[in-house]
Amino acid sequence: MSDHPDLVLPAPSARAVELHDRMVAFMRDHVLPAETTYAEQAFAGGPDDHRVPAVIEDLKRTAREQGLWNLFLPHESGLTQLEYAPIAELSGWSNDLGPEAINCQAPDTGNMELLHLLGTEAQQERWLRPLLDGEIRSAFAMTEPDVASSDATNIATRIERYGDEYVINGRKWWTSGAMDPRCALFVVMGKTDPEAVRHRQQTMVIVPRETAGVTVVRDLPVFGHHDQHGHAVVTFEDVRVPVANVVGEEGGGFAAAQARLGPGRIHHCMRALGAAERALALLVARAQQRVAFGSPLADQGVVRQQIAESRLEIDQARLLCHRACHVIDTQGNKAAASLVAMAKVAVPRAATAVIDRAIQVHGGAGVTDVTPLAAMYGWHRAMRLFDGPDEVHLRSIAKAELGREPVLPPGSTRV
Structure with missing residues (x-):
């Protein structure tokens, strides 16, 4: 037995091997042949058209039928991260279609993990379950244009508590997923207590997409390419959400x-x-x-x-x-x-x-x-x-x- 077990990688389970083989066939027979159709549907209306290509829903139905669904989350899939890695790699052959076809696309995976780890029972029922079922999408609003967001303690968006509500004011960008019409919620990181110790000033809250004061300003291209789900500039102006929408605890955002x-x-x-x-x-x-x-x-x-x-x-x-x-x-x-x-x-x-x-x-x-x-x-x-x-x-x-x-x-x- 090695004194450093992390240096010895275990063999995958029989189920992991079977899912990998199934994923190879799914990518070969369904996803890669659908890329041309996806491109035609996704950009039929130009770069401002963020409607969901119908072929995506077709692929999702096929993936669910084949058991290729929510494999990123050990609680749901039973796979370890090491067993999931080769399957995720296969999805990366077609970054626009592969991950979403099996409901393993960013930023939803991160938001699902967050809600799984820290969400209340009510939050999980309202938001996590529809995300796991692929019925809605979400966005993660952290990065800001006016501060160096690579240092998360710089985040300047204010989240102020008034009674049983939080009031949010700030400007975010690179909010991936926000342009998609299925986007139902933002997970927003902001500053609740500027006087607290540096790593306890920030809090995350859930903001439903249709909340008054939320404005999706525009999509940001990546080297001139507009993704269907978008990378948006979003403003929050006197946005009010209940304190019950906090993710985890106040001050636990970092x-x-x-x-x-x-x-x-x-x-x-x-x-x-x-x-x-x-x-x-x-x-x-x-x-x-x-x-x-x-x-x-x-x-x-x-x-x-x-x-x-x-x-x-x-x-x-x-x-x-x-x-x-x-x-x-x-x-x-x-x-x-x-x-x-x-x-x-x-x-x-x-x-x-x-x-x-x-x-x-x-x-x-x-x-x-x-x-x-x-x-x-x-x-x-x-x-x-x-x-x-x-x-x-x-x-x-x-x-x-x-x-x-x-x-x-x-x-x-x-x-």
Whole structure:
């Protein structure tokens, strides 16, 4: 038995293997063939059209019939995070369709985890159950345009208590999901007590979408691409909600954010690995089919090196991601914090590097909507900013390393 069980990853259960195989077939036979239809339906009315493509609901029905539903939540699925990771990776091959088809899409997964962990019975009945059933969607309103939101203690939106109500005033952006007509609630983080200790000033509250004073201003594109569910600028002006809408406890917003973002970060990493695998598959296919200077591109040494580097980077990143998952499963989110931070830096770096090589091999086709590569690059480049920019994670990784005792003494320098 190893003294470091987190270094030894267990084999998946028979059920996890079966679900993975089922997910391969679902992606191959249903999701990937539906991408063209989705694109036609999603953007039929231009970038301001955020209606739900009908094909999404078709895919969701098929996924539920096949038992591919809510697999991200151990309480619902019975899977560990490590067992869920390869399934989430498969969904990442089609980031617009795959995650939502199995009801494992951000930001709803994070909000569902939050409500599962901290929600009252009434909150779970009103909001969590419809989210788990895929009947509604939600948004997470944390990031603000006027402060450096990578430091969550900077959040300036005010949540003031008056009797049995909270009154909310503030401006948020990158509120993903807010443009979707199914969005029924916002989980809003704001400051309830500016005089409290730094990490007890913030609180999270549930704000129903139709509450007076909530204004969805506009959608923000990611490198010019508008997602169907949107990334919105939202204002809250004298928005009133009952105190019963608090998530967890007053002053517990920072801790709740950390509890929410930890699993969210590793789930993003899982899906990003799928995008990287798809990009590499596209790169290989293009290199084998495209002829230049009298032979396939795959015969060129530089292209072969790009293929090899891509495989190395993907597999290295996957091992780090899976180790983080295993520590979450066996020791909890707090013990895995440094590993999750490392994965959150390493996986998007690997994904964008592989996607960029695939774009290069595709030439002009790589930067258009002829292939999914341009949209994939934009999203995974943005991943190096959302849920904490690289620099914040690197800071925490370095802090942990500076406090770590080496296995052996490093020895002194000989002069």
